[in-house]
Amino acid sequence: MLSLSLYHTGHWKFSMAPHSxxxxxxxxxxxxxxxxxxxxxxxxxxxxxxxxSMVAKTIQQFNRTGSTQNRxxxxxxxxxxxxx
Numbered sequence: 001m002l003s004l005s006l007y008h009t010g011h012w013k014f015s016m017a018p019h020s021x022x023x024x025x026x027x028x029x030x031x032x033x034x035x036x037x038x039x040x041x042x043x044x045x046x047x048x049x050x051x052x053s054m055v056a057k058t059i060q061q062f063n064r065t066g067s068t069q070n071r072x073x074x075x076x077x078x079x080x081x082x083x084x
Contacts, residue, residue, distance in 0.1 A: 022070065023050075023054070023058075025068060025069065027048070028058050028062075028068035029068060030048070031044055031048070031050075031055055031058045031059065031068075032058070032059060032062045032068060034047070035055075035059050041055045041056050041059070
């Protein structure tokens, strides 16, 4: 039998997961160094107590760009400008 929550007629509230925090450049360099030494993603993740996907994304970013630094974010320009 379906629960009553499926018949909810109001607005749905979806709880979004928080964005992950940005890790330090030193930690990212350690991840890349361990990978260059031939250690796999899972072992690096377990050793540093990180998620395997974070390790993979860091290494893939390094392989793609040659750097572990994040690209600058381009914010939307401000709508209000100084008026004369």
